[in-house]
Amino acid sequence: MEVLLFGIAKDIVGSSSYTISENAVMPTSVAELKQQLTTDFPELGKLSSLAVAVNSEYAEDGVLLQSQDEIALIPPVSGG
Amino acid sequence: MVDKIIVEIVDELDPSGVYQELSDPNSGGFCVFVGAVREFTQNEQVMALEFETYQGMAIKEMTKIAQDAMKKWDLNKVVIRHAVGKKEVEEPVVVVGASSAHRDACFTACRYLIDTLKETVPIWKKEMFKNKSIWVSATP
Numbered sequence: 027m028e029v030l031l032f033g034i035a036k037d038i039v040g041s042s043s044y045t046i047s048e049n050a051v052m053p054t055s056v057a058e059l060k061q062q063l064t065t066d067f068p069e070l071g072k073l074s075s076l077a078v079a080v081n082s083e084y085a086e087d088g089v090l091l092q093s094q095d096e097i098a099l100i101p102p103v104s105g106g
Numbered sequence: 107m108v109d110k111i112i113v114e115i116v117d118e119l120d121p122s123g124v125y126q127e128l129s130d131p132n133s134g135g136f137c138v139f140v141g142a143v144r145e146f147t148q149n150e151q152v153m154a155l156e157f158e159t160y161q162g163m164a165i166k167e168m169t170k171i172a173q174d175a176m177k178k179w180d181l182n183k184v185v186i187r188h189a190v191g192k193k194e195v196e197e198p199v200v201v202v203g204a205s206s207a208h209r210d211a212c213f214t215a216c217r218y219l220i221d222t223l224k225e226t227v228p229i230w231k232k233e234m235f236k237n238k239s240i241w242v243s244a245t246p
Contacts, residue, residue: 032160033230034241074246079228082163098160098228104242105157105164105188105229106141106200106220 027052027091029063030098035076038069056080057087063099074102110176112185113168115161119189121201128205133182137216138203145195153234157190157199160228164188167227175204175218179211186219188229 027046031039046052046062053059056078064071077100078085084100091097112127121140128136143155172184185203193199202219206212223229231242 030160032158032228033232034244037241073244079160079163082160082166084226098163100160100228101230101241102243103224103226103228104231104244105159105227106224106231 027093027097029059030096032098033101033104034073035070035099035101038067052091054090055087056085056089056091059091059097060087070099070101076101110181110183111169111172112183112187113165113172114187115159115164116187116189117191119187119198119201121198124185124187124201124203127185128183128203130182130205132207133205134207135209135212136203136205137209137212138185138201139216139220140198141200141220142198143193143195147233150235152195153236154192154194155199156192156232156234156239157188158230158232159188159190163228168223171219171222171226174222175215178218179204179206179215181206181211181215184215184219186223188223188227190229192234 029044031042036042053062079098079100080095124138168186172186181204183205188200204212204215233240
């Protein structure tokens with residue numbers, strides 16, 4: 027599973043995407059994905075907010091993840 | 107509704123064409139907001155701002171904002187355009203605008219367009235100072 031990274035999330039992880047290896051426990055929901063990423067990268071847990079987009083739409087914690095989904099981590103936005 | 111909405115992410119933003127884009131025979135009022143790079147933030151001198159986006163999602167979110175505005179107010183045309191990349195002091199980075207028969211609708215809508223963009227559109231801004239850089243709003 028690949029997660030796209032932007033802004034400060036990209037800086038924290040040190041890459042524009044993060045792959046959860048096939049051997050690891052795959053997160054099945056948005057909540058599990060957030061849990062796993064904030065465990066692997068504690069700095070992500072210190073952000074003002076952390077959202078997840080599934081197929082380029084904001085996704086609530088309960089949304090289930092499918093292997094073909096495009097998944098992105100959305101740190102606090104600051105456009106304008 | 108589609109031909110009445112323009113949403114774009116661009117490398118170079120030129121706000122000067124927005125009047126033509128919003129113009130239409132039924133519009134007697136236009137309201138446009140332009141956001142630009144300001145030199146000082148909390149007394150610290152900014153060298154530049156660097157913007158990045160998750161483009162596919164940003165276009166979707168900007169389209170939703172424009173469509174919602176058209177539903178909420180009696181608008182004829184809406185433009186939302188944001189720049190990405192490195193922008194220096196005085197450079198424009200965002201332009202939003204609406205046209206309507208009378209001014210009330212476009213004034214109110216214009217404020218909604220920029221306020222909602224700042225809340226929901228996946229665009230990130232890094233402030234570049236002389237000796238450091240900071241992702242805006244990232245941490246409490």
